[in-house]
Amino acid sequence: NAGVTQTPKxxxxxxxxxxxLQCAQDMNHEYMSWYRQDPGMGLRLIHYxxxxxxxxxxxxxxxxxxxxxxTEDFPLRxxxxxxxxxxxYFCASRLSRRSGANVLTFGAGSRLTVL
Amino acid sequence: AQKVTxxxxxxxxxxxxxxxxxxxxxxxxxxxxxxxxxxxxxxxxVFLIRRNSFDEQNEISGRYSWNFQxxxxxxxxxxxxxxxxxxxxxxxxxxxxxxxTLTFGKGTMLLVSP
Numbered sequence: 001n002a003g004v005t006q007t008p009k010x011x012x013x014x015x016x017x018x019x020x021l022q023c024a025q026d027m028n029h030e031y032m033s034w035y036r037q038d039p040g041m042g043l044r045l046i047h048y049x050x051x052x053x054x055x056x057x058x059x060x061x062x063x064x065x066x067x068x069x070x071t072e073d074f075p076l077r078x079x080x081x082x083x084x085x086x087x088x089y090f091c092a093s094r095l096s097r098r099s100g101a102n103v104l105t106f107g108a109g110s111r112l113t114v115l
Numbered sequence: 116a117q118k119v120t121x122x123x124x125x126x127x128x129x130x131x132x133x134x135x136x137x138x139x140x141x142x143x144x145x146x147x148x149x150x151x152x153x154x155x156x157x158x159x160x161v162f163l164i165r166r167n168s169f170d171e172q173n174e175i176s177g178r179y180s181w182n183f184q185x186x187x188x189x190x191x192x193x194x195x196x197x198x199x200x201x202x203x204x205x206x207x208x209x210x211x212x213x214x215x216t217l218t219f220g221k222g223t224m225l226l227v228s229p
């Protein structure tokens with residue numbers, strides 16, 4: 001099992017460019033989510049999905065779009081990158097959408113720099 | 116709303132010292148789950164433990180132990196006889212029952228020097 005796979009691992013963008021961070025899981029997990037990690041801020045939830053076709057906003061959703069067309073994939077889109085979006089991004093999934101007890105499995109992270 | 120506070124931003128100890136990382140949480144739910152994750156310098160997030168709100172037994176796993184106290188809304192993590200390999204950022208996190216997201220504290224960076 002690959003678990004949660006994120007691509008790319010590193011990306012440098014210029015202000016105003018768009019890009020998509022890819023996230024795929026092969027564990028048939030219902031729930032998927034995106035976090036960003038900034039120094040001194042911990043991990044903050046951007047968007048999450050409780051199943052194909054269902055997404056919702058987290059704590060810091062502005063500037064990001066998501067969609068969930070399949071159970072396996074949950075891409076994060078930056079439509080017009082800003083320097084404030086420089087961060088490390090983590091995708092995470094868990095088995096059940098209904099249970100907060102399930103452990104989140106994280107991808108390896110994607111480091112994004114916006115110049 | 117759920118909230119997790121890790122007041123210690125950074126802790127420095129010398130190898131073999133014991134160290135306790137504090138975690139205080141807030142929730143209105145009676146059923147909730149507390150987690151600790153470790154993030155070593157390599158950057159990945161590693162699950163350490165989950166505790167549900169109905170189980171206040173302390174847990175020990177090797178040099179690691181966790182003290183859950185509902186009366187003070189705390190879920191503290193102690194490393195006994197710390198080692199250099201314990202150097203990492205440690206995150207405490209909380210989720211509630213049902214359709215709940217996982218809320219993290221800001222993390223505590225632990226530096227263990229030889």
